Amino acid sequence: MPDPDEKPGFSTETTDGWIGALLDVASHRAPIIADAASAAVGRLYEVSPDHNALIGEADTVSRFLYATGFSGHGFLQGPTVGEIMRDLVLKHPPVVDVTR
Numbered sequence: 001m002p003d004p005d006e007k008p009g010f011s012t013e014t015t016d017g018w019i020g021a022l023l024d025v026a027s028h029r030a031p032i033i034a035d036a037a038s039a040a041v042g043r044l045y046e047v048s049p050d051h052n053a054l055i056g057e058a059d060t061v062s063r064f065l066y067a068t069g070f071s072g073h074g075f076l077q078g079p080t081v082g083e084i085m086r087d088l089v090l091k092h093p094p095v096v097d098v099t100r
């Protein structure tokens with residue numbers, strides 16, 4: 001759960017206010033997490049302009065395939081992105097249209 005008040009940047013500081021907000025959500029969704037949480041670390045992820053990943057094959061460099069810019073939700077998209085990349089490697093139409 002990212003901090004909605006966090007400004008774009010490279011800070012890895014954590015704040016007590018955010019941890020309190022996180023534990024509020026956790027206590028509703030997964031109380032065991034709220035009980036277990038005792039420490040926090042701040043880490044960074046890249047964010048694309050529309051918060052969606054960039055997936056495809058470069059126009060100018062032969063066979064340069066990319067899947068990046070997941071904007072904090074690349075883990076949950078991993079299984080489908082793997083299938084898309086498989087199709088791009090094999091030069092098959094991807095299971096999901098990524099032309100946009």
Ligand SMILES: Cc1cc2nc3c(=O)[nH]c(=O)nc-3n(C[C@H](O)[C@H](O)[C@H](O)COP(=O)(O)OP(=O)(O)OC[C@H]3O[C@@H](n4cnc5c(N)ncnc54)[C@H](O)[C@@H]3O)c2cc1C
Nearest residue numbers: 001042043044045046067068070071072073074075076077
């Ligand atoms: C703090 C944080 C919270 C997140 N929360 C979520 C979440 O709740 N849900 C969600 O779906 N996603 C979340 N994400 C995003 C998700 O973790 C990423 O989108 C996903 O891990 C990207 O997978 P990837 O395989 O593309 O890249 P990565 O997981 O970054 O893997 C790239 C790998 O390549 C290696 N590498 C880099 N350069 C080289 C090189 N030159 N030679 C050899 N190896 C190299 C790196 O060491 C790394 O192991 C979060 C990310 C962060 C940072």
